[in-house]
Amino acid sequence: MNSLSHYTDWTVGHVHSGTLGWVAMIIFGAIYTLVPQLAGREAMAWPRAIEWHFWLAVLGTLVYVVAMWNAGITQGLMWRAYDANGALSYSFLQSVQAMAPYYLLRAIGGAMFLTGAVLCTLNCRATLRQTRARDLAHDRPLAAQPAE
Amino acid sequence: MVLRLHYNLEKLSMGLVGAIIVAASIGGLVEIAPLFTIDETVEIPADLRPLTPLELAGREIYMREGCYACHSQMIRSLADEIDRYGPYSLASESAYDHPMLWGSKRTGPDLARVGGKYSDAWQVAHLTDPRAVVPASIMPAYPWLMQPLDTSGLAGALAVLARLGVPYDAAMIQGAEADALAQSRPDSAEAEAFRTRHGDRPALRAFDGDPARLTEMDAVVAYLQSLGTQTAAAHLAQEGTAP
Numbered sequence: 001m002n003s004l005s006h007y008t009d010w011t012v013g014h015v016h017s018g019t020l021g022w023v024a025m026i027i028f029g030a031i032y033t034l035v036p037q038l039a040g041r042e043a044m045a046w047p048r049a050i051e052w053h054f055w056l057a058v059l060g061t062l063v064y065v066v067a068m069w070n071a072g073i074t075q076g077l078m079w080r081a082y083d084a085n086g087a088l089s090y091s092f093l094q095s096v097q098a099m100a101p102y103y104l105l106r107a108i109g110g111a112m113f114l115t116g117a118v119l120c121t122l123n124c125r126a127t128l129r130q131t132r133a134r135d136l137a138h139d140r141p142l143a144a145q146p147a148e
Numbered sequence: 149m150v151l152r153l154h155y156n157l158e159k160l161s162m163g164l165v166g167a168i169i170v171a172a173s174i175g176g177l178v179e180i181a182p183l184f185t186i187d188e189t190v191e192i193p194a195d196l197r198p199l200t201p202l203e204l205a206g207r208e209i210y211m212r213e214g215c216y217a218c219h220s221q222m223i224r225s226l227a228d229e230i231d232r233y234g235p236y237s238l239a240s241e242s243a244y245d246h247p248m249l250w251g252s253k254r255t256g257p258d259l260a261r262v263g264g265k266y267s268d269a270w271q272v273a274h275l276t277d278p279r280a281v282v283p284a285s286i287m288p289a290y291p292w293l294m295q296p297l298d299t300s301g302l303a304g305a306l307a308v309l310a311r312l313g314v315p316y317d318a319a320m321i322q323g324a325e326a327d328a329l330a331q332s333r334p335d336s337a338e339a340e341a342f343r344t345r346h347g348d349r350p351a352l353r354a355f356d357g358d359p360a361r362l363t364e365m366d367a368v369v370a371y372l373q374s375l376g377t378q379t380a381a382a383h384l385a386q387e388g389t390a391p
Contacts, residue, residue, distance in 0.1 A: 007220055007254040075254075080228040088231055092257040097284050 004080070009102070010072025013065045020061040020113055028053065028120060035124050038131075045126035049119050056116030064109030071102035192243045193381035198314045199244070199374060200342075200350045201302045201324040202331040206371025208305070209364050210249070213290060220251035221260040221375065234261040235382040244314045244378075256287055261376030268355050271369045293365040294356070299325045320345050332366040333359045350374070 005011060032050055036043050044050055078098060081089035157163075182189070199207060210216065223229050225236040237260050242248045266274070270281060275293055278285035302324040310316040320327070323345055330338035334352050336359075342352065355369035 003224070003226055006224070007252065007258075009253075011253065079232070080226070082228070088228060092232070093282065093284055096256075096286060 004076035005072055008072035008075040009068045009099070010076065013068025013072060016068065017061065017065045020057070020064065024113075025057065028057065031120065031124065035127050039127050040131055041127060044123050045130055046123050049123045053116040053119045053123070056112050056119070060109045060112030060114075060116065062109070063112065064106055067102045067105035067109060071099055071106075074098055074102070190239045190243065192240055193379040196240065196243060196379040196381070197347070197349055198309070198316060199371070199378070200331055200346050201299070201306060201320075201328040202367050203350070203371045203374045204305060204309075205297060205299065205302060205328055205364075206367035206369070207249075209293070209368050210371060215259075216249045216251045218251075218253060218255035218287070219257070219259045220254050221248075221258065222250035223258055223260050229258070230386075233258045234376065235386040238382050238385065240381060241379060244309070246309060246312050246314070259372070259375055263373045263375040263377040268353065268369050268373065269357060271372055272356055272365055275365065275368065290368075293368055294363050297328070297362045297364050297367050299328045299362070302328055328367070329362050331370060332356070332362055335359065349377075 032044060075095050075098075078090045078095040079092075083089045221237075223233045223235070223237045230236055237250075241260075242250070274281050274285075274287075275290045277289045277291070278287040279289075303321055306314075306316045306321045306324050310321060323341065326338050327342045327345060330336060330342035331346075331350065331352055332354050333339060334354065339352060351370065351373055354366070355373070356363050356365040
C-alpha cells in the first residue's frame with residue numbers, strides 16, 4: 001500500500017479526511033454549542049444556516065477527499081506502469097497533466113467547505129450581536145458561593 | 149467481576165499517568181536507541197563532500213521558497229523509481245544534511261539526482277518561467293531569484309554545520325563569503341583560493357550565465373547541480389548504474 005500511495009495525493013486526501021471530517025466537525029459542533037451560551041441565548045441566530053453549514057462541510061469533504069484518493073492512486077499507478085518493452089509508460093509530466101480534473105474537484109470541494117465556514121462565522125457574528133445587554137443572571141455561578 | 153476490576157482500575161489516575169509514561173517511553177526508546185549506534189550502522193562514504201558556501205546558500209533558498217513541499221529528494225528502492233530517477237538513496241548520502249530535505253510529496257519529480265541532468269541555462273530559464281521550457285508545467289515561477297545574493301550569513305551557517313559534524317575547517321568558514329562569490333567567477337583571482345579550500349569536484353562557473361553578478365539564481369542552480377553528485381556511493385553500491 002505504502003509503495004503505491006507514498007509521495008502521492010493519496011496522503012493529502014487521507015490527512016484532510018481527518019482534518020476536515022473529524023477535527024473541524026468537532027470544532028464546529030463546539031462552536032454551535034458554546035456561542036449561544038456566550039450570547040446568553042437558547043440557540044444560534046440562524047438555525048437554518050447550521051444545516052447548510054453541515055451539508056456544505058460533509059459534501060465539501062467528500063468531494064475533496066474522493067478527488068485526492070483518486071488522484072493519488074492514479075499517480076501511483078502511472079509512476080509504476082511499464083509497457084511491453086520494459087520501458088516506463090508515462091513521463092512524470094503526464095502524471096501531472098492527469099491531475100487536472102482532480103485538482104479542479106479539489107478546489108470545488110475546498111470552496112464548499114470554506115463557504116460553510118464563512119456561513120458559520122457570519123452566524124456567530126449575528127448571534128453575538130443579539131446578546132442581551134448585561135444579562136447578569138448568566139454571569140453568576142449556578143451554586144451559591146460562600147461569600148454571598 | 150471484570151466490571152468491578154475495571155471500575156477500580158479507572159480510579160487509579162496516577163496509575164494511568166504511570167502507564168502512559170511507560171507506553172510512551174517504549175515508543176521513544178524504539179526510535180531513539182538506534183541513534184546511539186548510528187556511527188556503526190551508517191558509514192559515511194569517504195568521497196562524500198560537504199556543500200560549498202554557494203550551494204549551501206542555494207539550499208537555504210530552496211527551503212525558503214518551500215521547494216521541498218512539492219519535490220522529494222529520496223529515491224525508494226523500487227524498480228520504477230530507480231529507472232526514473234537513478235540508484236536508490238542511501239542514508240549516508242544525507243549525513244551532512246541539517247535538516248534533511250527528503251520531502252514527502254511529489255507534485256513535481258524527485259530531485260535527489262537532478263545534478264547534471266539539465267544545463268545551467270535550462271535551470272535558469274525553468275526557474276524564471278517554467279512554462280518557457282516545459283509548456284505543461286504547473287510549477288510556480290521564481291523570477292525574483294535574479295536578485296543579488298546576501299552572503300553575510302554564510303560563515304555563521306558553516307560554523308554551525310561544523311559543530312554538527314560537517315567537515316568544514318576554519319579556512320572554509322573564514323572564506324565562506326569569498327568562496328560563494330568565487331564559485332560563480334571562474335576567471336577571477338579568488339577562484340584559485342576556492343579550489344584550494346574546496347577541491348576540484350565542485351562546479352566552478354557562472355551558474356546564472358553572468359559572472360559579473362552574484363544572484364540567488366547562482367546559488368539555487370549551484371545547489372541543484374550538486375544534488376546527487378556529492379558522493380558516488382549509491383552508484384558504486386548498485387552496480388550497473390553509471391554515475
